[in-house]
Amino acid sequence: xxxxxxxxxARLRWRARRGLLExxxxxxxxxxxxxxxLTDTDVSALTALFEMGxxxxxxxxxxxxxxxxxYDTVAIRRLVAQMREx
Numbered sequence: 001x002x003x004x005x006x007x008x009x010a011r012l013r014w015r016a017r018r019g020l021l022e023x024x025x026x027x028x029x030x031x032x033x034x035x036x037x038l039t040d041t042d043v044s045a046l047t048a049l050f051e052m053g054x055x056x057x058x059x060x061x062x063x064x065x066x067x068x069x070x071y072d073t074v075a076i077r078r079l080v081a082q083m084r085e086x
Contacts, residue, residue: 006041008043009035012046013031015047016028016046016050018054020055020057022058022062023054023058023061025084026086029085041075042075044075045073045075045078045079047077048071048073048076051075060080060085062084062085063084066078
């Protein structure tokens with residue numbers, strides 16, 4: 001379990017801000033629910049997920065497409081599954 005500092009939390013939330021409102025809503029809801037439970041592995045996986053383009057990310061979050069390439073990891077798949085459930 002990781003204990004994120006206030007600065008780390010603020011950075012993570014800033015990185016979660018996206019160009020598409022739908023992504024913002026999904027990511028904010030996820031962070032509101034899971035932020036205090038995130039491990040270092042989760043933070044790394046989220047950071048990698050935030051590298052995706054907005055449309056690509058939305059397609060993944062809405063299960064229109066599946067993760068592939070460098071994004072297809074156990075940690076990222078787990079986080080995406082949690083986001084889809086909320």
